Amino acid sequence: MLIHRIERGQTVGHHYYINQCLRPLIDEIKRQRPSHGTRGIKIHYDSGRPHVHKDVTDYPESEGFTIIQHPANSPDLSPCDFWLFDLIKENLNDQDDSQALHGAVIDFMHTLNRDEYKKTFAK
Numbered sequence: 749m750l751i752h753r754i755e756r757g758q759t760v761g762h763h764y765y766i767n768q769c770l771r772p773l774i775d776e777i778k779r780q781r782p783s784h785g786t787r788g789i790k791i792h793y794d795s796g797r798p799h800v801h802k803d804v805t806d807y808p809e810s811e812g813f814t815i816i817q818h819p820a821n822s823p824d825l826s827p828c829d830f831w832l833f834d835l836i837k838e839n840l841n842d843q844d845d846s847q848a849l850h851g852a853v854i855d856f857m858h859t860l861n862r863d864e865y866k867k868t869f870a871k
Contacts, residue, residue: 751857753850762801770804774811786812831864 752769754760778785791813793799808815839856843849 751850751854753846760798762798762804765798765801765804766807770807774808774813790814790816792816 774786777789789812791808792815798804805815836853836856840849840852843852
């Protein structure tokens with residue numbers, strides 16, 4: 749799961765999304781999986797404007813990703829909305845600032861079992 753923090757008031761267009769989110773993600777996957785690269789990797793994102801731009805959908809496919817389509821008639825829901833965000837809230841204490849919150853969410857995400865994600869997508 750990619751968590752990318754932006755500054756308050758900053759907007760994310762399709763160029764920003766490709767250059768600041770997708771490219772670094774793909775580079776990191778290739779670094780971690782030198783013999784497999786992006787083969788077998790699936791990506792899912794909601795129907796937000798930057799995500800549905802043709803350049804954004806073409807780029808991951810050109811790199812070998814499989815794009816999982818967002819459910820029709822659910823433009824603002826991702827499978828994680830049904831369980832992940834509540835689970836995070838239940839397992840975090842109050843944080844003093846945004847840096848502490850960011851670190852706590854990252855730490856929690858690393859503790860989640862892969863099967864938790866699979867259950868959501870299987871449903």
